[in-house]
Amino acid sequence: MIVVHHLNNSRSQRVLWLLEELGIEYDIKRYERDSKTMLAPESLRQIHPLGKSPVITDADLAIAESGAIIEYIMEHYSNGRLIPAPNTPERLRYTYWLHYAEGSAMPPLLFKLIFNLFGIEDNAAMTSFIAPQETGSAFAAALTLLESAG
Secondary structure, three states: OEEEEEEOOOOHHHHHHHHHHHOOOEEEEEEOOOOOOOOOOHHHHHOOOOOOOOEEEEOOEEEEOHHHHHHHHHHHHOOOOOOOOOOOHHHHHHHHHHHHHHHHHHHHHHHHHHHHHOOOOOHHHHHHHHOOHHHHHHHHHHHHHHHHOO
């Protein structure tokens, strides 16, 4: 049975959502962040060397990174549900969006969240603070797109 090592305020909710959608039985082992540092507890390192969440265990396997976890669950437990057939244009789109969510969409969303928490709402200030000169325009464009999406 899959065990989701669930850290509060982490992206393991994404894994739990998938397991629920597929109707797969699982257990949850809960972990709490340190209230001062917001870091994961050291006990997560006993599960996986990264010591962060999401992590699942399934028999003798420990798998980290939400994209890898989702691919594993879909390949081993979905019975073809929610995933297009291999070697089709639909499967390529599925794979693209799965990895886009973590690789391209998440960094600007995370930066926007963090800067909003600190009360910084000026795109130029955020860009100059976070992004080097050569990537500043791409970062600013991502923020502009996010703002226009509401």
